[in-house]
Amino acid sequence: MNTCRIAAWLVALAMSAFCAEARAARDYISIVGSSTVYPFSTTVAEQFGKTSKFKTPKIESTGSGGGLKLFCSRVGADTPDIANSSRRIKQSEFDQCRNNGVTEIIEVKIGYDGIVLANAKNGQRLQLSRRDIFLALARDVPDPDREGQTMANPYTTWQQVNPDLPPQKIEVLGPPPTSGTRDALVELAMEGGCEEIPWIRALKEKDENRFKGICHTIREDGVFIEAGENDNLIVQKLDVNPQALGVFGFSFLDQNSDKVQGSLVDGKEPSFEAIAAGEYPVSRPLYFYVKKAHVGTIPGIEEFLAEFTSERAWGEEGYLSDKGLIPMPEDERASVGMAVRNLTPLVLP
Amino acid sequence: MSRNNVGAPSTMEIVHRNLGRRYRAERRFRLIGLLAIVSSLLFLALLFLSIVTKGASAFRQSFLLLDIHFSEEAMNVDNLAAGDYNGMVKEALRKMFPEVKSRSDKKLLFGLASPGAAFRLQQMVVADTSIIGSTRSVWLPADDDLDMLLKGHVDRLVPETERRLKDVQLAWIDDLTEQGRLRLKFNTTFFTAGDSREPELAGILGATMGSFYTLVVTLFLSFPIGVAAAIYLEEFASRNRWTDIIEVNINNLAAVPSIVFGLLGLAVFLNFFGLPRSAPVVGGLVLTLMTLPTIIIASRVSLQSVPPSIREAALGVGASKMQTVFHHVLPLALPGMLTGTIIGMARALGESAPLLMIGMVAFIVDVPKGFLEPATVLPVQIYLWADSPERAFVERTSAAIIVLLGFLIVMNAAAVFMRNRFERRW
Structure with a gap:
């Protein structure tokens, strides 16, 4: 029985030590959010951890929405300091933040990412337009015989979509609905193509729900294959199936340029230069948001921001561009950098 | 009666007539069984081959x-x-x-x-x-x-x-x-470093230590609780409606998808008790919930397999109920309990879904040095690397899988060894 008593004491001791430690403030930065920003955020974090006296920040990949939800839940050491996002914060999220006492948020735009539609090198390179992408991937497409009416998407080859394209089967591997890449595909490529059809564009003002229903719904008849969040897997699948197109971020094209080729969209090649110049139509800005209340409480936030917005990180020749981030133009970098140094909070109506 | 059977086939004739068919049926069944084993071995070999060739x-x-x-x-x-x-x-x-x-x-x-x-x-x-x-x-x-x-x-x-x-x-x-x-x-970097965004600097030590801390918490909570629960239910509790309900619930819990335990952990340990996110201690608590049913069920089975004569003999020479259980039944049932525990631990080692909810799917460079420091675990590290664009992470993903499989094989081998070494058959 003696051993039992000793064991009981040990457990009690461990529990109290543990609770005491749990209450102590955090000494590392906690970051959550988008899986698209994750590779860039982690690179800066690692660099920051190695070259500064602070600990390396911890970064969770939760998706943009999930990250902002955690970020906005409260002010306090048990909540994240920074939320990465592959889109701008929504008004509803901003309001939620404010209601939960997170009143001052600093917005940092870090650069651009391109969404590419790529196929294997041994296949034929496609020259798509956003209209082609919409017609090939939407669940309902406009009925050519009846103005203002839609029909279930009947197209099975690219040639049916656009006579200039090859008679190749439409087969697209892409991310699931939880992914920010999918949001960008829908909002930039499909909606862009959708608006080229006059009567649908007219709907945008009249009946926004119907407009979104037509433009934002991807077909579910097996032509668009949800291949999971793992973009490497998509690249591997493309390698063995030259018919198929894959949808992923520019950094995967950059790393695998010997295996896959990006399709031209509206005549523009998904290259570093074209995305940086804003010519490639399917590209989006990437952001992160900082809780101003934590600056000063959690050590190292200001220094981390300085590292992220330094020329050696996000500049034209910076280490983030090696990882596939497309830098912003110089004057934009200067203005964002200035706002970050002054810790200017974001103002939304 | 015997006259009526004249002309009708004798029993032996019936047997002989059907004999060929019965032999054929048996051969067919054996062949199917053999094919099943060969094909599963083939798939296993294919899996190992692809992982080893990619990861070596x-x-x-x-x-x-x-x-x-x-x-x-x-x-x-x-x-x-x-x-x-x-x-x-x-x-x-x-x-x-x-x-x-x-x-x-x-x-x-x-x-x-x-x-x-x-x-x-x-x-x-x-x-x-x-x-x-x-x-x-x-x-x-x-x-x-x-x-x-x-x-x-x-x-x-x-x-x-x-x-x-x-x-x-x-x-x-x-x-x-x-x-x-x-x-x-x-x-050497692969075995001595934490995670990194540069494949040549990335290692699995951080994830291995995270797995270690998590499993220590799991083992020290789930083994005593599981064994105590099993002993009480098997040896002391009276059979009534309440113990029946508890028993059914334990069996059901063993079949609950692991992500559910993650959600429970998020709600209880993080939101209610305010424990830190991404900490091995929370991971250990969640995995404890997950492995408890496995351990309880295995422990009860091994208690049941101790013959009643042992208990009766102990009671007969004047031992109390408690002495009977702790001096005689438990030592004989322990090898079976340990086997169940190791198998539960091996499952916990390979688990990543419940840890997603409590923030252990994260990029962590510093090797964790304690139960409260942010950490990740081996399966999560594999998942994170599999999702990285750099090509050099492909081979590291496979290499990490090899290491994880190595740990699992060692743990299962330990379970088999203990069973053979200590188990007594009655």
Whole structure:
């Protein structure tokens, strides 16, 4: 029985030590959010951890929405300091933040990412337009015989979509609905193509729900294959199936340029230069948001921001561009950098 | 009666007539069984083969031999960590290829060495300040693109624009190889470092330690609780409706998908008790919930298999109920309980879904040093690497899978060994 008593004491001791430690403030930065920003955020974090006296920040990949939800839940050491996002914060999220006492948020735009539609090198390179992408991937497409009416998407080859394209089967591997890449595909490529059809564009003002229903719904008849969040897997699948197109971020094209080729969209090649110049139509800005209340409480936030917005990180020749981030133009970098140094909070109506 | 049977086939005749068919049925069944085993072995072999062939090369890593001059000017005497170590690496490369002049070519040249090379030099200087001022030949990690080329994962023959390594770089690499300054060596970094965004600097020690801390918490909570629950339910509790309900619930819990335990952990341990996110202690608590039913069920089965004669003999010589259980029944049931525990632990080691909810799917560079520091675990590390764009992470993913499989095989072998060594058959 003696051993039992000793064991009981040990457990009690461990529990109290543990609770005491749990209450102590955090000494590392906690970051959550988008899986698209994750590779860039982690690179800066690692660099920051190695070259500064602070600990390396911890970064969770939760998706943009999930990250902002955690970020906005409260002010306090048990909540994240920074939320990465592959889109701008929504008004509803901003309001939620404010209601939960997170009143001052600093917005940092870090650069651009391109969404590419790529196929294997041994296949034929496609020259798509956003209209082609919409017609090939939407669940309902406009009925050519009846103005203002839609029909279930009947197209099975690219040639049916656009006579200039090859008679190749439409087969697209892409991310699931939880992914920010999918949001960008829908909002930039499909909606862009959708608006080229006059009567649908007219709907945008009249009946926004119907407009979104037509433009934002991807077909579910097996032509668009949800291949999971793992973009490497998509690249591997493309390698063995030259018919198929894959949808992923520019950094995967950059790393695998010997295996896959990006399709031209509206005549523009998904290259570093074209995305940086804003010519490639399917590209989006990437952001992160900082809780101003934590600056000063959690050590190292200001220094981390300085590292992220330094020329050696996000500049034209910076280490983030090696990882596939497309830098912003110089004057934009200067203005964002200035706002970050002054810790200017974001103002939304 | 016997007259009625005249003309009708005798029993032996019926047996003989059907005998061929029965033999055939048996042979068929054996064949199907054999085929099932052969095909599953085949799939297993295929899986192992693909993982091992992909992962084996990750255990070796390209290194560059550079003559580094630890110049005093580049050092910062007050803060050794702040010296210009990157500059030393660049200087060494520049000396080796003095003909490289243009800015873009220089960038390509410096790209041959890993960004971690400077960090390696910094560690050398911090460990031994006497090397300042001298020139040493140091093997430094090469960039992952170079590493992939050396290991044959990159095709040299594709056009230059489609390669990450340019033609000039290939020429330098050939030059370095001829001089014996470029070599594949055993990849110690893989076993001694935490996660990194540079494949050549990434290692599994952080994830392994995270798994270790998590499993320690799981073991120290689930084993005593599970065994105590099993002993109480099996030996002391009376059979009534309540114990029936508890029993059914335990059996049901064993079949609950593991992500549900993650959600429970998020709601209870993080939101209610306010424990830190991403900490091994929370991971351990969640995995405890998951493994408890397995351990309770295994422990009860092994208690049941102890023959009643043991209990009756102990009670007969005057032992109390408690003495009977702890002195006689428990020691005999313990090997079975341990086997169940190890199998439960092996399942916990391979689990990643419940940890997603409590923030253990995260990029963590520093190797965790305690139960409350942020950590990740081996299966999560595999998931994170599988999702990284750099090609060199493909082989590291497989290598991490090999390590995880190694741990699982060791744990299961321990369970088998213990069963054979200590188990008593009645």
